[in-house]
Amino acid sequence: MKREGAWRIFANEYNDSNVVIRGTGEKKPSYVITPLGAKINRLFVVGVLTDVESLSGENELLRAHVSDPTGIYTLYSGQFQPDVTATLLNIEIPSFLAFVGKVRIFEPEEGMLYLSVRPEVVYEVDSSARDRWILETCKSTWERINAVRDAMNLSNPSINELVKLGYSRQLSEGVIRAIKSYKNIDVDRYLNSIEEALRYLLPEEEGVLPDEIGIETEEEKHEEKDDMEETVLEIIKEVEGDKGAQWDIIVEKCQQLGMDKDTVEEIISSLMDKGLVYEPVLGMIKTT
């Protein structure tokens, strides 16, 4: 069995995925196919560790969140990864964290898919490691965008045609699967992610006075955010049952009110930080 490569993927692309290839048989790997055709079994991420939570008394199962410029990765580490669990329990929060991990696919029922990561190795790094990762991930996202565009331009897209264009076999396989399985691939969404992430690496542009304008817009943003948090919390209360409210339904309801998916996710995690809601099981949100 050959070692699987570790993909560089931003959290939003990973979390947007709803196509999986399940390994059958004992040791066959499972894969997540992202909208841009990454065929992931293993990934490598550097981000900010924002929280670690023990889901059972003896620290048998931990949940942690690692954020990148586009979203949040959810990590689960259990008793089979004692080193990872120990590191996560002892690390200061927040800190820069790198992890190599395997895809973790939870599908409680058909059409409901929750993706997280089972880390194999985690280690603390510095901000320059995070910056290097962002740059590398931008480049690899850009390559996937181009592969998807090229595939859509081919009259008869096939794995071999993409390989001939110079893409790796693994990516070519993923892209062909992605263009078959995802109806409308929102390439612009990921182009925006790349641009945002790159700007994040650059110093503030000149001509803007960050202290004046910055403070005002920050305040406005805060007010706006508070309003939205209230709205989202109301929606959660409205739809939640005994076990909580399904993540997807919350997002859908909020989208009807004109919020975009990223904002909703951001708000839910902010509500979690404030302790107003929690996630009893992956994908379910419940008010406290």
Next chain:
Amino acid sequence: MDSEISAYVDEIMSVLGDEGISREDIEKEFKRFIEFGVPPEQAKRSLIRKFGGKKITRKFLKDVKPNEQSINIVCKIITKNTREINVKGETKTIYYGMLADETAVLPFTSWRPDFPAEKGDVVEIRNAYSREWQGTVQINIGERTGIKKLDEGDIPNIQQDVKKCKIKDVYSTFGPIEIEAKILSISEKEVETDGTKKKVFSGVLGDDTGKAQFTAWHDFNLKEGDVVRIKGCYAKFWRGIPQIVFDERSTVDKLKEDISVGSLSVPLHKLVEMRGGIDVTTEGTVIEIKENSGYVERCPECNRLIKNGECSVHGKVKGVADLRLKMIVDDGCAGVSAIANREVTEKLIDMNLSDCKKIIKDGGEEELLDIIRKKLLTKKLRLRGNAFGDEFGTTLIIKEAAVVNVDIQREAQQFLQMVEGER
């Protein structure tokens, strides 16, 4: 139903062509199949197989396209090699090599447990299928493919286009090749084949695109430093490392002009696809450093790693201090295990063995490993060395290594401009 049957019979007749088989016979047999409850599609195939079997149309290799079924060919086995593969945890031997007829030379792979023909035999192959592999049509021989050795007759004028290629291209070129390369090392040994002693010459050769091992089954009076043109040699692979093989049927000319020899530079995932190579250069990020890296002690007798001053073979010994690294280096698409010896390790971590010993004395081996990890994890490395492929992937034995420094702001700026420019 009758009209459906008649449609199927029409189809069968058109496939069989003018074979002198009566329509009534086909229809009668087809109905019998249907009475037995055989699905019509299957009945159709059975009948085509049955009646078509009387006359096999031979296909020329040049006419074989990818993904064809039921290919019948007459050809000569040009080369035959074996490879061990792992299927569901079981080791299986497969055969691969080159086939040729009057029109073309193609690679083949046989998945049968046996392969009842040898190099040089002329065979009839029935019911093979084809696939495309790295841009070339490949003949596949499966469990249901028939191979029959033909005792009589050779295939005249086998078309063996000798392809000129560079070392970097031998990974994807099939059949006889012509290369121009410099002999970098050569040694002689005697082997016994079929009871007769024979001299073989082997070593390493290279051109400006890379290096390969070679084996010459004939004395061409080659010396280290010679620049030669070898026409009609073949590339074989051992653990992914190309071996250029030639004998008295090949033409070897010595050239006057010198050529430069370089390391084969490839993206890391490409190296994993190629499986291996001699003196390759590649780049990737260190994503993991294994526990057994750092300070180790070796047995002075056998160089094995020792634990608590004891060698598993030589018992209590005075260990020889050493440094090493075992890293996973990955480019986002594929990963290799990269192994560094003391010299490379000292350069990469910018500390020598005595520095490391001091650290261990104060803080223990874990402390040293922590320092090494802090220095190297997430860094991008440029690596040069020999790579070997096995069923777990590719291992790179590093000869030279350097950290690639990235100017993040400059690269981010340029990249942003490019992305914005293409919107």
